[in-house]
Amino acid sequence: MTQDPENPKGPEGASSQQDNPPPAGAVLPDNQEDISFGLGAPPATFHQDDDDHSRKATLSERFVHFLGWLGALVRRQVWFLLIMLGTLWGVIRESCRPNSWRRTVRYEFQMTLGDVAGGGLLSTAVTGALTGVGVVSQAIYWLGFAGMAKMTGSVLVTVIVRELAPILVGVLMLGRSGMLSLAEIGMLTTGGQVRSMQAEGLDPFLLLVLPRTLAFMVSGFTLGIIFSLASLTTGYIISRASGALSNSLLSFYYDVVIAMTPLDYLLIPLKFVVVGFLVGLGCCVSGLTASKEDSMRTMLPRGFSRGMLIVMTVSVLFSLKL
């Protein structure tokens, strides 16, 4: 018996199709051995018209499609930057509203401030002292050797306080406290606790991101000043001990202070503040945007590289201005 090419199943198949006609456009497998038999149309057939459609698309439709593809690509590439800008504005805006400063937010702010500024005090002071030994004393020695001892103050302000201190303090904060924040918030996000917090009306942005970012900001300023003082003082002590300097500590600090321009009094604290703020924000946002597939193995390296990028970008942007 030859089969009708229009109706390979024969007359029985034709009559059953007439009794229960398939919906228009549906491609249901007739073969009972097919894995998707009885399960409706397989996913691949849901968009069967897509290929035909793209072939028939007009030039303007193709251009719109290209623009959409380009937009998606750009958004994917600058996704984190856009989130950072949004949350930056959110933190500034929310921090100005008294209603945001509830006792839970204040508690989190105090705890984070204690951890970041209090906990990082010693390590910052030690790093500052080591920098003083390594850099300040060398600078003083070689400037004296070159007969440019009068420029000691301005060189130290430029190199140590304005350039080196924000970078090293940012890296210290990132490694010591930022990674901890990222891990904590990331674990809460991937573990589902953030969702549970939202179910209780506890906004993770208000409860975690806002206070932590502002605590990092305050800590950035505090640790930056401590770092600068520690490095300059240690540098002075080493230089005095080695005989490169003969003036008093106050005189040394006076040289440093008069070497600072009025703009330095604004920009140096601003740099510390901005580095602290963005390191805190970057770590919190990286943790909060972790996906279910993320683990410590993926979150920490990503967060660290983002943090380093933030520190260096801030430093470069401020240096460009100067």
Place this chain on the structure above:
Amino acid sequence: MSDTGTTSVNRLAGPMLELADATPVFDESGMPPTPLTLRLMPGECVIVETRDMTRATVFADLCSGMIHLLKGNVRFMGLDWTELNDRRRNALRGRIGRITRRAIWSNLFGTHVAMMLKQLHHTTIPLETVTTDTEHLCERFGLPGIPTDVPGRLSEADIVRAACVRAFLGKPQLLLLEDPLETSPVDLSQPFLESLTEARDRGASAIWFVRDPTVWQRYRQAINGQWRLADDGLMTIRMR
């Protein structure tokens, strides 16, 4: 929420919770997009049987306005979740007490802070009052006092007790309770039912999600309805 913590909750004239053809978005919830209809008056308690507690969690999320809808709406205390801004939505969620199978404890705070966090965040009730209320509930559920260790150091039984305290603390007006009795290593039925009755007397409504129908039999006289949550939606069950 009341600032004093002692003010009695005004009873609503309308339903406390109302789902009107609420059809969840499948991609977000994993629930089939079937319309769900439920009406819960103040003081009522309904049982929702489900084989899958994950589905109960998602349904509780839906009641809390955390799931987007294809159509229909969900109203709590007469307010449509979709018509509220973030702040008001969060404030309203502060009036819901939940026991959930989803992870709620983290070692970020001590258990005492985690238990009282919602109260401390949403209200200005003095800390002493919140502490006294927490202590009272802790004693009721068999804890020797307010646990101050991080949750990771508590025993499984104490975690279930703490979860009950957390749900009933602050006189919530809606209770979404994913049955804590079935998995509890200790018998908490007495304090649990006491707290539930007390909340209902105050005007709170409750949805009690259960997997094992024997769990709630002691309380069957006080139940207002029995439902089953399945693939094809929410179906009422005739109570025998």
